[in-house]
Amino acid sequence: LAEDGSRGWLRYAPVRPTGHNTLDVPSTIVALNSTKISPVFTAGQELRNGISSILAKNVQVRADGCSNSSAVIVGTVDAYRAAYGDVKEAEALEDDGYLIHSTPDKVIILGCNERGALYGAFEYLSQIARNNVTSGVHVSNPQAPIRWTNEWDNMDGTIERGYGGASNFFRDGYVVDNVTRAAEYARLLASVGINGVVVNNVNANATLLSDRNVEGLGRLADAMRPYGVQLGVSLNFASPNATLGTFDPLDPKVDAWWANITNQIYKKVPDMAGFLVKANSEGQPGPLTYNRTLADGANMFARAVAPHGGVVMFRAFVYDNHITYANWTSDRANAQLEFFQHLDGKFDENVVVQIKYGPIDFQVREAPSPLFAALHNTSTAIELQVTPEYLGQNCHFVYLAPLWKEILDFDLRAESRPSKIKDIITGERFKRPLGGYAGVPGAGTNTTWLGSHMAMSNLYAYGKLAWDASLGSEDILQDWIRLTFGFDQKVLDTITDISMRSWPAYEGYSGNLGVQTLTDILYTHFGPNPASQDNNGWGQWLRAGNVTIGMDRTIENGTGNAGNYPPEIAEIFNDVDKTPDNLLLWFHHVPYTRRLKSNKTVIQHFYDAHYEGAASAQSFVKQWESLEGKIDKERYEHQLFRQTYQAGHSLVWRDSINEYFYNLSRIEDESNRVGNH
Numbered sequence: 001l002a003e004d005g006s007r008g009w010l011r012y013a014p015v016r017p018t019g020h021n022t023l024d025v026p027s028t029i030v031a032l033n034s035t036k037i038s039p040v041f042t043a044g045q046e047l048r049n050g051i052s053s054i055l056a057k058n059v060q061v062r063a064d065g066c067s068n069s070s071a072v073i074v075g076t077v078d079a080y081r082a083a084y085g086d087v088k089e090a091e092a093l094e095d096d097g098y099l100i101h102s103t104p105d106k107v108i109i110l111g112c113n114e115r116g117a118l119y120g121a122f123e124y125l126s127q128i129a130r131n132n133v134t135s136g137v138h139v140s141n142p143q144a145p146i147r148w149t150n151e152w153d154n155m156d157g158t159i160e161r162g163y164g165g166a167s168n169f170f171r172d173g174y175v176v177d178n179v180t181r182a183a184e185y186a187r188l189l190a191s192v193g194i195n196g197v198v199v200n201n202v203n204a205n206a207t208l209l210s211d212r213n214v215e216g217l218g219r220l221a222d223a224m225r226p227y228g229v230q231l232g233v234s235l236n237f238a239s240p241n242a243t244l245g246t247f248d249p250l251d252p253k254v255d256a257w258w259a260n261i262t263n264q265i266y267k268k269v270p271d272m273a274g275f276l277v278k279a280n281s282e283g284q285p286g287p288l289t290y291n292r293t294l295a296d297g298a299n300m301f302a303r304a305v306a307p308h309g310g311v312v313m314f315r316a317f318v319y320d321n322h323i324t325y326a327n328w329t330s331d332r333a334n335a336q337l338e339f340f341q342h343l344d345g346k347f348d349e350n351v352v353v354q355i356k357y358g359p360i361d362f363q364v365r366e367a368p369s370p371l372f373a374a375l376h377n378t379s380t381a382i383e384l385q386v387t388p389e390y391l392g393q394n395c396h397f398v399y400l401a402p403l404w405k406e407i408l409d410f411d412l413r414a415e416s417r418p419s420k421i422k423d424i425i426t427g428e429r430f431k432r433p434l435g436g437y438a439g440v441p442g443a444g445t446n447t448t449w450l451g452s453h454m455a456m457s458n459l460y461a462y463g464k465l466a467w468d469a470s471l472g473s474e475d476i477l478q479d480w481i482r483l484t485f486g487f488d489q490k491v492l493d494t495i496t497d498i499s500m501r502s503w504p505a506y507e508g509y510s511g512n513l514g515v516q517t518l519t520d521i522l523y524t525h526f527g528p529n530p531a532s533q534d535n536n537g538w539g540q541w542l543r544a545g546n547v548t549i550g551m552d553r554t555i556e557n558g559t560g561n562a563g564n565y566p567p568e569i570a571e572i573f574n575d576v577d578k579t580p581d582n583l584l585l586w587f588h589h590v591p592y593t594r595r596l597k598s599n600k601t602v603i604q605h606f607y608d609a610h611y612e613g614a615a616s617a618q619s620f621v622k623q624w625e626s627l628e629g630k631i632d633k634e635r636y637e638h639q640l641f642r643q644t645y646q647a648g649h650s651l652v653w654r655d656s657i658n659e660y661f662y663n664l665s666r667i668e669d670e671s672n673r674v675g676n677h
């Protein structure tokens with residue numbers, strides 16, 4: 001049977017019930033007060049479609065129902081109370097949270113709000129689809145209020161760093177006419193708890209704000225609203241320039257211009273989530289042009305959206321891309337603190353500073369950004385790339401949850417107290433009202449959404465972690481595998497194994513020991529090109545010479561970046577002996593012959609890791625081939641093609657990187673594989 005990839009993990013494939021729970025799912029759905037299109041209405045439809053498809057049952061949906069007949073009841077807590085009386089467990093619910101009370105003949109799914117009810121319905125359906133219905137009461141609240149995606153869709157219909165086809169939202173300069181795909185996307189996102197989508201690229205275009213496009217934004221928002229997904233937009237800071245001849249954030253005319261256009265947008269999108277702003281970064285305009293601070297810039301937008309309850313996500317990805325290589329203490333990694341630390345407390349309450357997980361740019365391994373620990377009076381969010389810009393662009397497969405979790409679980413020890421990044425961005429650690437997650441999926445019109453079926457585990461995991469960062473990477477993955485590929489044990493074990501080995505494999509044949517990914521840095525960010533990293537203004541330097549390699553970020557001799565971390569962490573990163581091997585070259589400039597904690601030399605580790613990583617990539621092909629016949633032909637072939645490509649390209653990676661460092665260092669490989677051809 002041909003598989004429709006666009007359904008992603010929401011396939012509702014038939015399950016032959018084995019436990020008694022699934023057999024007992026009632027045949028009546030009561031979606032409380034759902035006479036008009038709303039998330040609760042959607043929940044009712046979704047439950048009907050899901051249950052009838054998974055369990056081959058005839059299911060009816062009603063908008064009200066008698067409390068003592070067998071039914072799945074879904075709605076808000078308030079609607080339930082009005083109809084049937086109190087539910088004690090509901091007291092534990094927070095915004096967007098849900099509870100599922102499941103007994104053999106009655107299932108009650110309640111949301112704190114409508115969106116929460118829909119999340120509860122999706123969770124219940126997921127349990128049925130995995131044949132794993134939990135009985136009793138299950139309460140779940142999201143850890144962070146902001147769980148958004150940032151789509152980098154351009155108005156011309158292309159997607160920056162997207163590998164899954166054209167834009168779902170824009171074409172030829174305008175919002176698309178047909179918003180079906182936007183609705184389907186919102187459905188997928190809602191099923192993993194995502195509540196906002198910024199529809200256009202952070203490298204934003206002022207033409208988004210034309211009357212025709214504002215109208216179009218209204219249609220996109222209407223398409224996503226039934227799924228509880230709010231629309232947000234990226235703004236070009238200089239948008240008023242064409243009319244006013246200025247975009248100075250402290251000029252009252254400019255302020256009034258933004259207030260006016262914001263009001264226009266809210267007329268079409270009354271529940272708009274807010275704005276996302278990339279300012280003074282990579283050629284984008286911003287407040288620094290007028291000697292105003294980044295906070296002045298952010299607050300201008302904050303004032304415009306505040307009356308409507310909107311938020312401003314202001315990106316911390318601000319740096320100078322013309323820094324001087326000759327200067328040993330230049331360091332792009334210091335930019336975030338330089339630009340933002342002194343502004344702590346100067347942002348309006350509805351501003352969230354959005355910080356990429358590392359101080360550079362989505363590399364295969366980075367130290368966590370120290371900015372998370374430096375802003376105590378500012379709400380923050382973490383930016384994660386679901387689209388693997390530097391990690392093989394979905395021609396290679398890398399399951400990213402383990403990478404993200406390593407960052408989220410990192411304890412920055414701010415003020416010498418527990419300060420895990422996951423607790424900072426939820427607002428908990430510094431008692432902030434806002435905060436959360438921004439994921440960049442790069443989803444396009446391709447039937448796989450992202451360009452590869454396997455990559456969808458990343459989108460799934462992103463939503464799950466944004467809801468609850470304590471979930472395990474492997475648990476998330478296995479739920480996704482069951483939903484996506486069914487119950488075959490061999491399929492489960494094999495895809496689990498490939499996925500969990502995928503990040504180490506990619507790191508193995510690309511950049512090791514924290515040296516960065518070693519891709520082509522100037523244009524494609526794809527394929528090996530270590531030579532492109534040094535000797536330019538971009539600051540993603542290796543400082544690779546004939547004898548030594550690595551960025552010296554120490555306080556005494558280097559860029560001082562290690563000192564950007566709170567003292568307990570600075571002490572580790574500043575000390576070459578204490579820094580973990582996997583970040584050694586991120587923080588230190590050392591001889592190729594330096595011995596690691598593993599007792600290998602740096603260069604030998606490079607050689608070995610490249611062979612091991614590439615060997616893993618070869619084995620993934622065989623493992624995938626062992627699934628032939630166990631998953632549908634279409635998805636099998638599609639992924640096989642990618643795994644085969646990756647296996648070949650991993651050899652290109654292995655040999656180019658190894659030869660490059662052999663040529664620089666002239667140090668022989670102990671196993672005689674490198675340099676002797």
Ligand code: GCW
Binds near residue numbers: 152160203317525
């Ligand atoms: O690393 C760079 C990417 C750009 C991207 C930028 C950013 C949207 O290569 O494509 O632009 O990061 O995050 O703003």
